Amino acid sequence: AQTVTQSQPEMSVQEAETVTLSCTYDTSENNYYLFWYKQPPSRQMILVIRQEAYKQQNATENRFSVNFQKAAKSFSLKISDSQLGDTAMYFCALANAGGTSYGKLTFGQGTILTVHP
């Protein structure tokens, strides 16, 4: 079984500052993918960033970057230069890859991020 844990129910940050959201996970598979999804008040799920477990290099996507620590099973999201539009719920998610896996996503509980002007 795979689990994803987000221990920060809520976070806040001032506009233009940097914030880091935490995520830990557990899986028995060696090949997997990790994702961060953003869910604004509209409740649409938007893919923010992805990381392949076999890649040591941390993924970056503009102002978003991750700190992937495979041995510690940790996958945090850093948002630089926070903007008001970043206010949303953020979900960490895991998908096992290969074999008989069909790639279902297992989500964490989510972290509500509020960016203050």
Next chain:
Amino acid sequence: EPEVTQTPSHQVTQMGQEVILRCVPISNHLYFYWYRQILGQKVEFLVSFYNNEISEKSEIFDDQFSVERPDGSNFTLKIRSTKLEDSAMYFCASRRSTEAYEQYFGPGTRLTVT
């Protein structure tokens, strides 16, 4: 940019009624999923669909649930006899290929069972 669409955006139904939630995945995608999110809770996997059959389902996806891809574009989730606890946001997602694991979500259907 292609996107996943879902209809209706909001469905209100009475307990015991059947509902069909509709999704149009991105056209060249091969894998399709349904998830649900009860208000204030995390997103839960329901079912995955590949090659015109269910590939995996969760414990939530019991005999009251079914999925279909009737015409090569639509992907539907049917709940035969709705219960109060089925009230949730239902998300459809699609994935391009075996090698690409990121899933793209539709805007969701809010189902309210009264």
